[in-house]
Amino acid sequence: SSMITFDNVTKVYPDQTVAIENISFEVERGTTTVFVGPSGCGKTTTMTIVNRLEEPTEGTVYYDGSDIQELDKVELRRDIGYVIQEIGLFDHMTVGENIATVPELKGWKQERIDDRIDELLALMDLPPEAYRDQYPTALSGGQQQRVGVARALAADPDVILMDEPFGALDPITRSELQDEFLEIQDRIDTTILFVTHDINEALKMGDKIAIFDVGELVQYGTPQEILANP
Ligand code: ADP
Numbered sequence: 001s002s003m004i005t006f007d008n009v010t011k012v013y014p015d016q017t018v019a020i021e022n023i024s025f026e027v028e029r030g031t032t033t034v035f036v037g038p039s040g041c042g043k044t045t046t047m048t049i050v051n052r053l054e055e056p057t058e059g060t061v062y063y064d065g066s067d068i069q070e071l072d073k074v075e076l077r078r079d080i081g082y083v084i085q086e087i088g089l090f091d092h093m094t095v096g097e098n099i100a101t102v103p104e105l106k107g108w109k110q111e112r113i114d115d116r117i118d119e120l121l122a123l124m125d126l127p128p129e130a131y132r133d134q135y136p137t138a139l140s141g142g143q144q145q146r147v148g149v150a151r152a153l154a155a156d157p158d159v160i161l162m163d164e165p166f167g168a169l170d171p172i173t174r175s176e177l178q179d180e181f182l183e184i185q186d187r188i189d190t191t192i193l194f195v196t197h198d199i200n201e202a203l204k205m206g207d208k209i210a211i212f213d214v215g216e217l218v219q220y221g222t223p224q225e226i227l228a229n230p
């Protein structure tokens, strides 16, 4: 069934920039959809409409069957994990405290939160004993981004938005994180939207690929369909 549906969505910014025009697509529950295309073609705008950091100018977005305008913004954002290129960890909090933020807002019991932190750090190849009490500034870029992914996954979100999550990393670390994320994808039933400008990353990570070109969705299909129809 459809988790996210865009029905003829247009976004015009206040300065009259048309970021996306009449975009329609459906994202099936539990799948990964990758938005790919050059800088400035509307990928980030499309993502931020899903967690309502931006509002569409025209058209309707449905989230799990409901018109997104009718959902509570705060609850929606707790339900949607968000990972961006510029990491955005809280530097004054330890790794464990960073991961705990959303579970705490959701009122999880401390023991459940502690178990979850250890489980996610292990999953991200960061042994919990060594890393949970470190501060982010003591970690490498790749390690920080792993913590960012763990934080986004912490409260079992229904949806995760990942905007160039590995874009700032060197090619080797990037490839490692792609592989780790593919493994995690198999074990969770989260619906994932993933933005990249790297077609190889898109083909590797996506169940579906959405190719953008200046505000338009020009192709939408499986990696096989995209490769057969370049
Ligand atoms: P991306 O990595 O998706 O290409 P950008 O670097 O274009 O993102 O944009 C980074 C931030 O700047 C975003 O928050 C975006 O909303 C904002 N931004 C981008 N273009 C403009 C613009 N023309 N006017 C105002 N803000 C913009």
Ligand code: ADP
Residues within 6 Å of the ligand: 013, 014, 015, 017, 018, 019, 037, 038, 039, 040, 041, 042, 043, 044, 045, 046
């Ligand atoms: P992408 O993620 O593909 O790089 P964006 O969605 O960030 O594309 O941007 C799409 C277009 O909208 C670009 O022309 C960008 O400059 C413009 N834009 C993005 N954010 C803003 C903003 N806050 N105000 C005005 N224009 C913006």
